Amino acid sequence: MDTRRLGYFVRVVDIGNITRAAESLHITQSALSQHISGLESEFRTRLLERTGRGVTVTGPGRSLYRYAQGILRLEKAARIDLRDGGGSPAGLVTVGLASYSMASGVAIPLLRAVRGRFPAIQLQLIQNLTVVMSQAVLLGQVDMALIYDPGHVKGVAFERMVEEDFHLITGARAPRVTPRGDEVTLRQAAALDFLLPSEVHTVRRITDAAFHTAGLHCSIAAEIEPSMVLREAVVAGLGATILPLSAVRAYFAPDEVRAYRFSDARMRTGMALCTSEVQPLSEPAEVVAGVLRGLVAEVQEGGVRGYRSTDGGS
Known part of the structure; x- marks a missing residue:
């Protein structure tokens, strides 16, 4: 197997367009197409589907992409x-x-x-x-x-x-969830709008499970994957989030947020x-x-x- 061809294939999948991939590799489009065709002949299956906008990966192509990496x-x-x-x-x-x-x-x-x-x-x-x-x-x-x-x-x-416990995190300029103290209940937290990752993320699954167990609804204002976007949104007061304190230290300066413990639930992983x-x-x-x-x-x-x-x- 020619690993160079595998590298070409990975580049095409990453870019999604043979013409632009060829330009980034400094080879002609026809040469790159020949390399992809050679891989498809070697594996006796179609790896890419050509479309008007570029290429999409087939099921076998996704498998090869993972192994090629x-x-x-x-x-x-x-x-x-x-x-x-x-x-x-x-x-x-x-x-x-x-x-x-x-x-x-x-x-x-x-x-x-x-x-x-x-x-x-x-x-x-x-x-x-x-x-x-x-x-x-x-x-x-x-x-x-x-x-x-x-x-x-x-x-x-x-x-x-x-092992770490998850905490409720709000922007320092946002209204306090409680007048005094650093503990909140799930019911108090349920009144907030949350900024959380998608449902497949561990943080989201643990959060959803805790609110569901308590018979409460967790209101999601936005699903955010890039951590820096989450950071800016929380600091700007656009919503609360839930994180372990070690992650809070990585993302936020001490004066940018407030952290609350949950008094009636233990979200831990x-x-x-x-x-x-x-x-x-x-x-x-x-x-x-x-x-x-x-x-x-x-x-x-x-x-x-x-x-x-x-x-x-x-």
Whole structure:
């Protein structure tokens, strides 16, 4: 199998247009079309459907796309490893990070620590949904992922690292949910409009379940996936959200939000390091995993301090 062709195929899928993909690859459109046709002949199935606007991926094409990403990543890792050599750990290590979680808060410290102590290791950090990340580990597209623990998933192992409670988060300039104190009830929270990720996200599923169990309705003003959009919207007072405090520290400055504990519900979940049960970690990946464990432990020990009091003071 020609991995170059796989790379071309991935680029076409990412861009969705053969002409623009050919331009980005600096080859002719006819040459790129021939490479795609060659792949389709090799696998004896149609991978792309041509449309007036570009191309769409078929079912077999989506499967090949997922495997191609893993194959290309391994090829890149091998090239880096063989190029660098030497005694220190070297190579490409891909780490998945769950969105709306403490993972965002350890990303920069992880990058800083690895660059400072292991300069021959090239980090690739990817943020996505927990379910996507666990499948990416299974397919070999990422070495490891720090994600919300989804429970048993065949083929991957989960090392539970920390457990956290979710809190109600409002903008500091928004009216207080309660006149005094830092605790709220679900009924008080139900009066608010919420900014949350889509229904497949762990944060959303736990939130919906808590309100449903209490016989209450959670009013969703908007579903937001990009974390920076969520941050700006909450600070602007466009709605409340629900997050673990470690994620609050990653996204917000202390004077931008207020955090409330739930007095009558415990929305709690665990963060886990997800790795493959079949494919052992490479030497550089083991090194990165060790650094990541240490950073998570620091977050757990340090807690989250400095966020605006909700007791009627500042």
